[in-house]
Amino acid sequence: MSKEAFLGLVEGFLSGNYRVYLFVEEMGEKKTFSCKEKGCGKPFDAWPPDEEHIVPRLEPAEGAVPRTYKCEDEGKHENTIYWLKETEPKLFFTKT
Numbered sequence: 001m002s003k004e005a006f007l008g009l010v011e012g013f014l015s016g017n018y019r020v021y022l023f024v025e026e027m028g029e030k031k032t033f034s035c036k037e038k039g040c041g042k043p044f045d046a047w048p049p050d051e052e053h054i055v056p057r058l059e060p061a062e063g064a065v066p067r068t069y070k071c072e073d074e075g076k077h078e079n080t081i082y083w084l085k086e087t088e089p090k091l092f093f094t095k096t
């Protein structure tokens with residue numbers, strides 16, 4: 001195999017991966033939580049409300065976007081997830 005052919009192959013492989021990556025990004029990152037209701041604990045899926053607020057918290061926080069999700073137990077229980085901006089934990093870690 002020539003160098004050009006090899007590089008072409010690598011390039012094709014990388015661009016292939018890149019497309020997959022973009023696809024995942026567009027889908028948003030699904031997170032699975034357990035119902036907080038006592039004796040339930042059934043899972044429920046939550047998606048970030050937008051591209052910025054992607055860090056889930058179970059407690060209210062400043063600047064967080066609350067979203068309510070129903071668990072898989074026939075939707076009897078409501079769980080609120082507070083979505084924070086991705087930059088918040090990074091800011092936290094710079095405080096040394």
Ligand SMILES: [Zn+2]
Nearest residue numbers: 035040071077
């Ligand atoms: Zn539940």
